[in-house]
Amino acid sequence: MDVKEAMSIGGLEKGEIVAGNKGVNRPVRAVEVMEVPDTTSWLTEGLLIVTTFYAIKDNPEAQINFFQTLIKEKGAGLVIKPGRFIKNLPEEMYRLANQNNMPLITVPNDVVYGDILTPLYEELYKERSADLGYYQVLASILDTTDQDLNHIVNRLEDYLGNPVYIEDTKTRLLAASQEKLNDDWRRSYFLLTKASSGFQRFINNPETLEKLKHGKCPVKVGREEQRESRVIFPIRDNNQLLGFITVIEKNQPLEEENDALLQQVASHLSLLLIKDRFSSQAQQSLEREFVNDLIEGNILPGELEHRAAGLGIHSHHASFFLTLNYQSYLQEHAEEQDVRSQDPFVLQQIKTIVQPLFEKTMIFFKRNQLYLFCSVPSEKDVSQAVKEKGHQMIERINQAFHFPFNLGIGRVYCDLNDVYRSYEKAQLVLKIGRDVWGTGQAVHFDQLGVYRFLMKLRNDSETLQYAHDLLRPLLDYDRKNLQSQLVKSLKVYLQTNGNVTKASELLFVHRSTLKYRLKKIQDITHMDLDDSEMRLQFQVAFKLLSMHSDSSF
Template sequence: MLPDKLTDRAYAAADLGPPALRLASTGTLTYGLSVGEVLGVSTLKGARLIGGRSGLDRIVQRLNVMEVPDILAWVKPNELLLTTGYPLRNTPQALENLVADLDERGLSALAVKLGRYLDGLPPQMIEQADRLGFPLILLPGDVGFDDILNQVLTDILNRQAAVLARTEEVHRALVQIVLGGGGLQEVVDEVAALLEVAVVAMDGDRRMLAGSGPEDQLQAMLDWDGPEHASGPVLSGRHLMVPVLAGGFDHGRIIAHRPAGGLRETDVVGILERAATVAALLITKQQAVAAVESKYRADFLRDVLAGRAGEDDGIIAHCAGFGWDLDRPMAVLVAELDDRGAEGRGRGEPAGGGARSARGRGDDERMVQERLAQAWTTVVRRHDRRGAVVSFAHEVVAIVGAGGPGGDGPAGSAAPDPAVLVKEATAVFCEPHGQRRTFSTGISRTVTSPAGLPEAYEQAVKAVRVGRQMHGAGARAHFDQLGVYRLLSLVSDPAELHVFVRETLGELATDDDPEAVDLRRTLQVLLDTNLNVAETARQLHFHYNTLRYRIGKLERMLGPFTEDAHLRLNLTLALHVLRMRGI
């Protein structure tokens, strides 16, 4: 007979109704009867546990009979293996390693009937079972394997049927919530009530979308360091997580938390998985609506920035419906991803690799662009709730309060500082996923009405592109700080600028000759120091006479620039154009 302690434990587990839930070796959840529950069925009332007591919570999903020597090739994980010892009757030494071999293959327990082929089990086998937590069971001689198979499998099937019936009932209840106009919060509330646990729904960035339960338990779920991606339910301690999947995309997760533990298998297949399905429906619906609204807002703002949206009063009224305030001093900020050509070739076709690789790069580029738009939306809402943020194909445009009162930040009515917006947007964009991409930002002058926004937008576009050329990736440039580069950027024909450079610098206009590049560097420093020979020699680490020789050579190539102020101006402009190469 089983010891009282084991019998109590087995029947206590059986009285739970649905089978216990445990993590498989893959980290996902399995369902079935625990070994302790199996030992509680009537056909095994005379069974005796002789080893591996710590493994009574192992899950039994199937049964198998070992009556051939090569059984190890046929066993499967989560099996209860039954045997009379017939295959091992002539090789008793094989018993010593049998437990380790079965445990390695993920079996749940081994049940042996002694007397006919084996008189007993070696002590080493029992010690190994205790060490591995692998239940080793002695079966009564009068019970047939067919009786055990029939009763245990019947219990598993009956419980699965009960689970399916309950899940279908829960599913109908959750769908009724949606059909009645309820949202994700109502679904979470219903799940929390059914399970009597705290529940939270989170997006892919682990931000809470809806939660129900005590604040400390909600925070515990938000702080839980669960798996980044999972294709199925995951149980870890007091947390039970189910991913929200739809259309091949991971939309987030639903987590249940019970401080005392004891989450059961029906909490997953019965409620949480159904809730995840309904949540996926709600989230994809919200995303579809948001996408349409976002496109509508973007199309209207594009018309505003192109100067074809109508009169100011109509624009102001229309934008007020979006929550935007354009009736105040404003500045336009344009953010563009750097290295677009290298990463995704956003504006044109990919360099090669076929349609499949081109589509993959395009998808990656869109995802990065969406992250950039989300980062700017988050930051602008934080500092100026009446500001506008939209994402175009290759840039994110923000219109925020500027030039004094007009902002709507949490600290008061002061307009947001563009430098602060750029810094925080960079942090939000980069930190969550270790994003290595950078973006450059251009800032316009302040305008006081929607009529000035088209010009301000063009200023911001020029600032971001000129700023990137001057300062590299991650640049932040204000249109008013571009100086002479702002004037040069107004030249609509880049070819004309290159002709001017070649005519002015002659042999120094290209990078083909290292000596020409070195002389151009000398010319640049001379002009920067206002022809101060001593200072130029110091900066370039030249001897004074060496620099004099170089100045003479430059004048023979370019003309008497040390005496001709107009020539010096032309040379300075040509060098500036070279720094703006690519514009």
């Protein structure tokens, strides 16, 4: 609030600026009454004084000295009620007011202090509350070490009262606040899903791009029938566009006074996005090197505890590996040429989900799969605790990305020297778990059951040859007759314990079609599927081959 605004509030509306009119833009930060002579010690910048000069009514020199001190301390102005105790002010005060652009204001004698003070106090309180909220939300974003983008958009939503989301330059969603709005420009709020084609066309319009790359103001988009109005703030590093903050004006218009806040947040986000891409590479490199050496057995005796401690890993804690089928995610998004550019963001989001569950987490890519090395305090039933947290983890990841990731959880080891075994087991669990338990599941090594015994045979050449010999004729037939699907039909039939009705439903074929296929299988293999022993041979063959990386089954 400045003096000009103050003159339109409460009792000051009846006031008049009799000198120092050019100072109406001085900020008013506080209002005080002065009726005692010894007050100059507490005069401060932005202070508006209200007085009758009663204490110094007969001392013009003291009046002038007081006014000079107010000018020196950069006060807001002086409000005087002349008439009752003081008839006329010294001419020198008028001269000083005009010379220093210090407003000298008079109000009628019938205006009481309360008419002036109460409305001004209320207005100052509102401003300070607003400023406090501004700085609190800004501090909570800029001063935090938490790099979770969802934290940022939720704090913005709390402050602005509208939905907020962050997108990259391809309009892929990086974060969205709790309140969401589906309209013509965005219908999905799952991570990395793109905005609707209408928004993509708008963003890629040369005029819009020019404003976002070089403009000083945000881009404002009006409301239409199927689209809510919104304000788009660019996230950029110099003139390189990194993404956008979008505020949907669902509940109320975005006040222009909030532009500065959002621009500061955008600057902060540019640093975060660049940091996610580059700054953490050194730490990730150290972690990746440690994990690779751990897996390959390249750590010399006596070095393990020292290197682990340097990365915050306690050697006496329980450790294990997790793996996600990230390769399936890449295949699903293969049409996006730059899908791998999102690897750092995916890593950061998954790490954000996992960190609250496990004490220490390292995340890395290896052969297009995503692995996590985790460490937790050793305690009773630690394997069961890890299993439960693994289910929580996969549920949260699948909800965030809207993709049925599978999670393989390796065995938990209390000795770092043995944890390399967990890496191999996590890979195996991922492969078997997807085949046996289906997509979107978390499977722990301990759940494998009979597969744990078959593991010892999975690389035995004679056993594998037997399994291949049993199923090869069916695979050869399928290759020659592309619509036959004998191998798949047999596998589903066995998984449903020989239930033709259920198996045909899962295969989306008629019962008679499946019966024909089963008859064909028996003719080719000379195996009776009504014989439980023969069905067991097929089941074992499928299980063995599902564990073999070179298998086509």
